[in-house]
Amino acid sequence: MKLASLKSGGRDGTPVVVSRDLSRMALATSVVPTLRDAIENWGQVAPELQTLSAQLEAGKLDSLPYDPTTLASPLPRAFQWADGSAYLSHMRLVRKARGVEMPANSQTDPMLYQGGSDAFLGPVDPIPCVDTDWGLDFEGEIAVITDDVPMGCSTEQAKSHIKLILLCNDISLRHVMRPELIKGFGFFQSKPASAFSPICVTPDELGKAWTGGRVNLPLLTTYNGEDYGRVHAGKDLTFEFPDLIAHAARTRDLAAGTIIGSGTVSNEDHDVVGSNCLAEKRMIETIRDGNAATRFMQPGDTIRFEMLGEDGVSIFGAIDQTVVAG
Known part of the structure; x- marks a missing residue:
């Protein structure tokens, strides 16, 4: 459905x-x-x-x-939006470029931040760029919507609470993010409204591509009309959605309509499949060349995310946005 x-x-x-x-x-x-x-x-x-x-x-x-x-995002607003970093290949690049080690528990303890959920952008709504110095970036992700999840829910129990699946553009302001992280109190100003795919689907719509915790299909990213990434969402995934849900519910109930994001979909062979955000490409350039050459988004830039089934039909419709001066 x-x-x-x-x-x-x-x-x-x-x-x-x-x-x-x-x-x-x-x-x-x-x-x-x-x-x-x-x-x-x-x-x-x-x-x-x-x-x-x-x-x-x-x-x-x-x-x-x-x-x-x-169409708006399937849930134009939600009681809770929590985004993870389930693809550690992305986090490794970011930390390596900064000369910082991965946390000791990174393989066992998922990372989540709580984003703004009072209003989401629609799937083809423009992305406002208030200041080009803020470092506007896109992030292609998978997300799920849960029903009521009780506190202390196990990973196995969490599978049954996934009711709908969708795509996400988790928009970030990279140059606003760094000073926020230095404060040690998490994201706020660096995470403006996210956008979601026009359509959310029940897990059965994915057929064999859904294994109960991950989507085994590539996420297709087109930036300014050119292929930017064909990153496989089922590969190099350290934490599946039940892991993220159980982690989020460890100390609290999750209300029905909670949206949980995967974080930027990323593969280890990024030189072959590309990337799902500009920051990742900039990190690769920094590691390889000593400095980043790729610029962040500016008014007039376009970004599109889509996922096709084995029949070639779009599953979620497309997130298809243009940056405008805001």
Whole structure:
């Protein structure tokens, strides 16, 4: 099942079911007022949404042409957005370029930060660039949406709490980030609103590509119209989503609608598959050449993230954004 939220209908949008080939979408308000309400009552609502989805596929529902410009992020806002760093190949590059060792427990203890979740950008909304000196960067990620997760949830139990999967552009301001990290109190100003794919899907939509904790497909990144990365999301992943969820729930309950991100999808053979953020490429240049040549984003730049199934059809639709002076 593929779900999305129209921008109309208030801050939480209006829910729609989307056809598997991304050609049509139909209102789901006969079942639930918003996707936020759906995830909070998933056990009751999911079967009814599945019925709507089947009716759409069979051509038995009034529908609209699929149009990502009318869509918000699936959850236009959420009670919680926690982002990890599950691909340690990315973290190793960043730390090596800075001459800093990896934490001793990096292989066993996931890293998470709590991002702003009060408002997300839509999948094709412009990215505001207030100051080019802030070091605007994109980060291509996978994310999951959970139902209610109890405190102390185990990794094995966490698998059943993953209800929806989507893509993310976790936007970062790299030159604002460094002084924040020096303070030792985490990200805040360096993490403006993130954007998510127009569509979120139930795990069964991924078929064999979903193994219960990871997506075994490449994430396709196009920067300024050119291939920038074809990084495989199932490779070089140190922590699967159940690991991240269990880590987040160690000392607190997670409310339904919590979004957990993987962190930048990264492979060890980055010289072959490319990267999913500018910072990673800059780190590679710094290690290789002594300095970074790649600039950060400026007004007019474009970034696109997409993932295709084995049939070549886009699974989540595309995050397709342009940087504008803000």
